[in-house]
Amino acid sequence: MSVSAETDHPIPAASARQRRLFQFGMSAPGALATSILVLFALGIVLFLSFRTNDGSLLGGAFTLRNFLDTLSDPLYATIILRSLAIAGFVTFATVVTAYPVAYYLAFHAGKHRGLLLFIVTLPFWTSYLLRVFAWKVVLAYNGVLNSVLLTTGLTSEPILAFLNTPAAVVVTLAHAYAAFAILPIYVALENVPRSLIEAAEDLGARPVTIFRKIILPISMPGVMGAALVVFVPTVGDYVTPALVGGPSSTMIGSMIQAQFGKANDWPFGAALAVIVMLVILALVVGVRFADKHIGSRT
């Protein structure tokens, strides 16, 4: 990345060769990992999605049927939309709750900042499944939340609607991805030039105005980054809906997983995966475009 800046200086020939060798050596592991783990894997998925399912590992002849089946059955559109909606709610909830935390960290945490950042990442020290089960304990029929409501007399009967509902999926995922949202927003807020805030204060701007006109616009790239980091993986999540979701929150990830598992139709699962990737890609491109043209970057 910094090559162009460096090459302005005259360098002896041997050292240039060494430098190229060094750079090759440094980027080889990354390039290898990318091409094997990402590109090759994606290639196989793409390849499989155009095959017929004859029970063999790589499928039978080439076909477009997997895609036609998916597109002609409204069920898959429904499930994809449902996944996008759930992921959208998760993203919104995560970003809205993460922003104040990041704001506090960046502007008010003072000498406790290190400790607080550490606490934010603490849940990641336990397995994701443990965190999901912790939510099950909270949301269950005889769980913490219902017990509180019962003993305080707010309800006379335990509420069934907490667990095994799409709402439970949103809550669990929002909690799981909290740190992924807090960190990029925090970094963006950290980079807000304090001089701008001071100047605004000197000119008599109220705190709300300063936030609206200076802090929020400058931290927007962090918010967008956080939203992407949360949205993209949650669309395809299948563990959470399986554990806390119930039948009405089946997401596209569960459907894809089922094709590779129980339903034993890998090509169809691959086609579903390709379609979801395209949908997400389109969304991301759309958001970037919108951000560039009507976004609030200064």
Add this chain to the structure above:
Amino acid sequence: MLGLRSTLRKAAGLASLVAAVATPAFAADKLTYFTWSGYELPAFNKSFLKAHPDGVETSVFSDDDEAFTKVKAGFHPDLAHPCYDKIARWNKEGLLQPIDTKRIKNWDTIFPVFKDLPDIQAGDGKVWMVPWDWGNTSILYRTDLVKDPEQSWGLLWDKKYAGRLATIDAVHDTPVVAALMAKVNPFDMSPADLEKVAAVLREQRPLLRAYTTDMTSVEQSLASGELVAAMTWNASATALKKQGVKVEFMKPKEGMLTWACGFVMLKDAKNIDLAYDFINSRLEGESGKELITQYGYGSASKAAFDLVPKEEIDRLQLPADPNVVLKSTVFTGPMKQNDELAKMFEKIKAGG
């Protein structure tokens, strides 16, 4: 395109070579056993562990269709533990090797009804599966929350209990029962029959709290009263009764489901002698006794039943002779349309 295909094959071959080089390091002298979760208890193979301390490496599955895809995709344990209805499918895929009954010491103590199952015969005194356990699938319901229900699978379709019911997320359970409700043959369906089953399943979906194979959750939900009735196996009934929860394992008029499972040896099993030792250990009466008393499942071995007091067997609602059960239940055999059903079931679960 042939070029791409052969490249992929080579790559797959390379990947399996890497895997082959990497695995023996920890699995060379250990038996690898792939089984239902809950079936890995050391009490089931005490004598094997005495002879080979720490000699078995277990991985578990919660559904044998999942297990099938995993094995098909390149996971190669020495022994696996699918159920009878899947044997033909595993065999067709060429995953199994025959097991020599001459090397199974207690082969003769296995009830003839299981020894004679058609799909396990490999000819010449050999079998594809050594039966080990059998049990029932039925409705487990709270007797205090569901007062005197009609003894019928219809309870899982009763709108009165909407949102308080759960069913098992496996092709050989829920769709089979749906077929019984639709009055079609679960094991061989015409496309019209499949449509009838789909309609019955669609009718059930809005009433359900969960499709699941996580029986611990189901037991907890039944105990808390979140669920009033759920499709389960015997083990859940045994567990909840032990805890003093007021539950009953129903005898539906359409028939409980009865299934049998057992050991299969994978084609490229590396530890064949260990595998035979393991099967022999599991077929000892003591082992089967543990299965009966801990889970309430039936052992395939008569010797095991002989070790359990009659009162205990009565309490567990097990007959001393599986033939008695099979007269009134539906035996889960191979399902000709397994794949079609699985796909359809997945769609319906998702709301289609």
